[in-house]
Amino acid sequence: MSHDQSLNPETMPNEPEKATLEGKNKFLGFWFFLGGETVLFASLFGTFIALRHSTAGGPSADELFGLELVFIMTMLLLTSSLTSVYAVYHMRNNNFKKMQLWFGITAILGFAFLACEIYEFTHYITEYGFTFRSSAFGSAFYTLVGFHGGHVTFGLAWLIGLMLRNAKRGLNLYNAPKYYTFSLYWHFIDVIWVFIFTVVYLMGKVG
Template sequence: MSAPAHQADSHWPHEPEKATLDGRNKVIGFWLFLGGEAVLFGTLFATFLALRDQIGDGPAASELFQLPMIAAVTAILLVSSLTSVFAVQALHRNDIKSLITWLIVTVGLGFCFLGFEIYEFVEYVHEGHTFTTSAFSTSFYTLVGFHGAHVAFGVVWISILIGQLFKKGLNLVTAPKVYVSAIYWHFIDVVWVFIFTVVYLMGKVG
């Protein structure tokens, strides 16, 4: 199935996501939503920092984390952030083929990230680090798992948008949807950078 051909339009706005009142409202509303998400993640980070030394009889972070693998996972998510930038650039050029291509790549990288995270959790459980092992483990799984759930939601959301682009094409209705999905993807990438630093790097060095 191929994407519908989109007529070259010399009047295609430079920022199509903000070309209509509805589009501008979507963008503003989404930024407000992300503000609430930032507060929520901030609370989870604060809880983790308060509980990270309460390991009970379970393994410590320095005994669990494998930084090379986590660094590779981080690289995957950072590259996906770059591909979402390319998708927005294609959106602004009214280039639906490139837009869909970069969105598909972004989704693929998101699936890779989720696969690594599931593998990581399974390994930790095998090593005796379960959700209820200690206060540290509970806060760890809550924070990292909550972020993983956001990645999974983003993958599903972008996949649905790809389907809409195939069906409806690129227009001033679909453009804001693509744009806010890219904002969301950047947000979860930034959150992961903080997780990598606060949870994994600080945990490994003690």
């Protein structure tokens, strides 16, 4: 099993992300990493739940949050999850150009989400004086949502790097696992967001 041969797109198998041992390792290792991330975010959610009413006289969740923006952000991120599914679909069909296209759309949607979040944070700070330091609720809110936003930012940097690096050389067995683990990461970000809009925003509105 010589190395050059294993990188040949002529022999691309149906699941290129798991065709090499390196790919298999990456696939499994990344899933395990996500298992750890589950606990990481659970700790943040737990902290938020424990502190969500500790407003120290500042604005409460009900006064702060508007559902419209959160709904738009949710739609952006959910759709970006579907577009990355399309990208993996084209990867499995060995259609590199379409894969890049759909990942590109994913990145655009991700940037739109991030812009909304930045707008949201500045809105809270300038309009309500609600900051990271104003109350335990403020600290917990910005830390939880900010950790998610940080994950989105990192994911976008990862995706852009991956797309630019491989733009000219197409899909092979060396970079297919990289694209695939990115798509797993992106779905996981979406999973976290589902709980954020439910626990932070919707349950914050309910009280």
